[in-house]
Amino acid sequence: MQIAVALYDRVTALDAIGPYEILSRLPGASLSFVAAEAGPVRADTGRLALVADSSWDEVPAPDLVLVPGSPAAPTGDRRLLEWLRAADAGTTWTTSVCTGSLILAAAGLLTGRRATTHWLAHDLLGSFGAVPVAERVVVDGRYATAAGVSAGIDLALDLAARIAGPEVAQTIQLAIEYDPAPPFDAGSPRTAPPSIVDRLRADRHLMLDA
Amino acid sequence: MQIAVALYDRVTALDAIGPYEILSRLPGASLSFVAAEAGPVRADTGRLALVADSSWDEVPAPDLVLVPGSPAAPTGDRRLLEWLRAADAGTTWTTSVCTGSLILAAAGLLTGRRATTHWLAHDLLGSFGAVPVAERVVVDGRYATAAGVSAGIDLALDLAARIAGPEVAQTIQLAIEYDPAPPFDAGSPRTAPPSIVDRLRADRHLMLDA
Numbered sequence: 001m002q003i004a005v006a007l008y009d010r011v012t013a014l015d016a017i018g019p020y021e022i023l024s025r026l027p028g029a030s031l032s033f034v035a036a037e038a039g040p041v042r043a044d045t046g047r048l049a050l051v052a053d054s055s056w057d058e059v060p061a062p063d064l065v066l067v068p069g070s071p072a073a074p075t076g077d078r079r080l081l082e083w084l085r086a087a088d089a090g091t092t093w094t095t096s097v098c099t100g101s102l103i104l105a106a107a108g109l110l111t112g113r114r115a116t117t118h119w120l121a122h123d124l125l126g127s128f129g130a131v132p133v134a135e136r137v138v139v140d141g142r143y144a145t146a147a148g149v150s151a152g153i154d155l156a157l158d159l160a161a162r163i164a165g166p167e168v169a170q171t172i173q174l175a176i177e178y179d180p181a182p183p184f185d186a187g188s189p190r191t192a193p194p195s196i197v198d199r200l201r202a203d204r205h206l207m208l209d210a
Numbered sequence: 211m212q213i214a215v216a217l218y219d220r221v222t223a224l225d226a227i228g229p230y231e232i233l234s235r236l237p238g239a240s241l242s243f244v245a246a247e248a249g250p251v252r253a254d255t256g257r258l259a260l261v262a263d264s265s266w267d268e269v270p271a272p273d274l275v276l277v278p279g280s281p282a283a284p285t286g287d288r289r290l291l292e293w294l295r296a297a298d299a300g301t302t303w304t305t306s307v308c309t310g311s312l313i314l315a316a317a318g319l320l321t322g323r324r325a326t327t328h329w330l331a332h333d334l335l336g337s338f339g340a341v342p343v344a345e346r347v348v349v350d351g352r353y354a355t356a357a358g359v360s361a362g363i364d365l366a367l368d369l370a371a372r373i374a375g376p377e378v379a380q381t382i383q384l385a386i387e388y389d390p391a392p393p394f395d396a397g398s399p400r401t402a403p404p405s406i407v408d409r410l411r412a413d414r415h416l417m418l419d420a
Contacts, residue, residue: 014231014386017258021224021359024255025416031257040250040261045234047241048227049261051250098387119387136391148387149231150363158393170396170406175417176224177308177329177358179397180390181346183368186380187389196380206235207385 001028001163004062004087006100007035007052008074013043014149015068015097016050022156023064025172026164034059036079044071056083061090064159068152069098069118072209075106075128084109093159095144097152099208104143105130114140118148119189120204148207150187153178211238211373214272214297216310217245217262218284223253224359225278225307226260232366233274235382236374244269246289254281266293271300274369278362279308279328282419285316285338294319303369305354307362309418314353315340324350328358329399330414358417360397363388 003023005016016033024031035041035052042049056079065087074080084107088094096104101117104110105128115130115138116122122132136147137155146155157178161169186192200207213233215226226243234241245251245262252259266289275297284290294317298304306314311327314320315338325340325348326332332342346357347365356365367388371379396402410417 012231013227017223017227020255020258021222024257031255033258045230045241047234047263048230048243051259051261053257136389147389148385150386150388150390153360154391154393161393166394167406167409170394170402171409171413173392173394173396174399174402174406174410175358176360177397178360178390178392179346179357179401180360180388180392181364182383182388182390183364183371184376184380184383186383187387189384191389192380192384196377196384199377199381200384203381 001026001030001064002059002062003029003031003064003066004034004059005031006065006067006080007033007041007050008077008080009042010044010070010072011041011068012070012098012149013048013050015100015152018150018153019066019097019156021176022153022160022172025175026160027168032059060086062087063091064093065091065095067096067100067103069096069100071207073099073102075102081107091142093142093144095155095159097146097155098148101125101130101145102128110143113143114138115143115145116147117145118207120208211236211240211274212269212272213239213241213274213276214244214269215241216275216277216290217243217251217260218287218290219252220254220280220282221251221278222280222308222359223258223260225310225362228360228363229276229307229366231386232363232370232382235385236370237378242269270296272297273301274303275301275305277306277310277313279306279310281417283309283312285312291317301352303352303354305365305369307356307365308358311335311340311355312338320353323353324348325353325355326357327355328417330418
């Protein structure tokens with residue numbers, strides 16, 4: 001199984017690395033980081049680069065595509081959208097994390113489909129023709145989308161179970177000791193203190209340029 | 211506040227990137243990825259490189275050091291251990307994720323201290339002079355250690371609250387939508403099905419060369 005994780009300038013690193021840490025452990029999987037060209041790709045904070053091992057042309061037909069998000073999701077990047085459309089024609093799974101779903105939607109792949117994204121970007125996802133759903137992981141046919149940033153870990157474990165069975169998924173979960181214990185219950189706008197939600201809405205440019 | 215995340219050959223990427231995604235959002239923080247030399251550092255799966263922006267010499271006195279783990283934690287890397295000892299003399303926080311605590315312990319920094327590591331490596335941590343504790347995040351003085359791989363996210367939110375206060379930590383948690391919902395309760399040897407624990411113990415080389 002060939003897995004392609006798309007990279008692009010200003011990608012949010014955890015969106016890509018959470019799922020990578022899980023999907024790369026699937027038996028028989030070969031995972032590539034794919035970008036416009038092989039080489040370093042700068043993450044959104046400016047303090048990190050991830051190295052793409054392949055260019056779009058080198059990975060034309062992956063079985064699974066994962067598109068991470070960014071505060072500046074490149075919904076107008078023609079080459080990326082063309083690669084996604086061509087790859088999607090042959091995938092078993094086309095997936096995204098955070099605002100990566102905006103890119104899938106901009107490529108026309110989520111039109112009329114249920115999908116999710118970062119909680120600050122639900123309206124924007126709807127404007128690209130998808131049907132925004134406020135859930136952590138949304139599966140509609142072979143399209144699987146995750147909510148913001150850290151939700152990619154839950155998405156990838158769900159995919160691992162669907163692809164290789166629950167025992168493999170559980171073994172990977174135990175390998176990465178994913179027994180989360182956040183010190184606060186503030187990870188969702190439904191549970192965070194209202195003052196924190198308001199604060200982030202006011203500073204939404206931190207997560208979303210648009 | 212200067213934050214240094216140490217990188218080295220065969221590092222486990224999520225150990226570094228989980229905390230980075232949180233700590234780099236602390237107000238006034240400047241985060242560097244530091245390695246023997248600046249440039250790409252290969253992760254444990256062989257399919258990814260993270261780019262270090264600085265060498266040990268360039269970041270001699272960080273306020274916070276974070277050492278990620280690896281299946282092959284370089285507990286005999288003299289230059290890394292020397293850098294850690296020198297940096298530690300001036301840190302506010304010296305921290306690790308997963309088997310990164312073996313490296314801190316090998317540098318002599320955890321002798322007699324309560325600390326944690328990947329659940330498969332507790333005995334090994336004890337053999338380096340630390341007092342292994344089966345908790346997800348362990349704080350002993352200015353030494354804070356996390357359990358395996360994904361536990362670095364919980365560690366970093368805990369540190370964010372201690373450094374910048376609970377409101378900042380909660381705002382970051384909401385920004386990365388950390389409202390975890392693992393599809394299985396298999397992330398700890400205490401909760402995973404015994405057959406899964408046995409399976410990973412038999413394949414422990416996947417997580418630990420030693």
